[in-house]
Amino acid sequence: MIKKINTKFAKLIKYYSLINHNLIYENEAINRYKINNNLAIKGPKGKELQQLKQTISKIKNCELKNISTNIVFSDGNPNSKIMVIGEGPGANEDLEGVPFIGKTGELLDKMLLSIGLDRDNIYITNVVNYRPPENRSPTKEEIDRYLPYLTRHIEIIDPKILILLGSSALNALIGEEKKISEIRGKWINKKIGKCSTSVIVSFHPAFLMRQPDQKAMSWIDLKMIRKKISDLKIKIEK
């Protein structure tokens, strides 16, 4: 009996180390107080970012804006060469005005941490900057309405690596004809506005929470990002 339990346990450990247990759970708590929303607006790109935020906040005829509490513009380091794009704010993000701070954000932080990244060395935004009600995905019309702002956002940050999480980001910036499962795990050279960048599409952390068996695929994508950072000699601030 004990032998049987030990074998099972050994197999479990092997499995977790194969798919990187950091993606499943971490013993160490993540320091949420490290999130520094002001960082997104200060620094050499601060003025352009501030202007863009103001322009978005004046958006007209947008149901999302009318029912939201706060604009959710960005988080992280605007000088980073790595930009992450999610879908749209959820309830917590709407209340705090910061992207990816709920459970989904916790998983995103763990995913990033597993390849040595955090919010001091990447920059995060979403396809839409106001919360879609009931956590639905933004509609095509909403995605199209926010696309010029997202394009401008990408131009200002000018990332060398652009990480698109989930189908809204995929639809907005690559097109609607592909599914994540078909397009993930590949680098796509893309010009977005004036920015030429290497794009990778991967699973959204909210999807990974619903389908944890896909974390193994997500880990492959994360390792590709780690390799690209090294190939492009991108300096990561520690």
Ligand code: URA
């Ligand atoms: N999901 C997203 O795509 N963005 C957030 O900011 C939070 C959850």
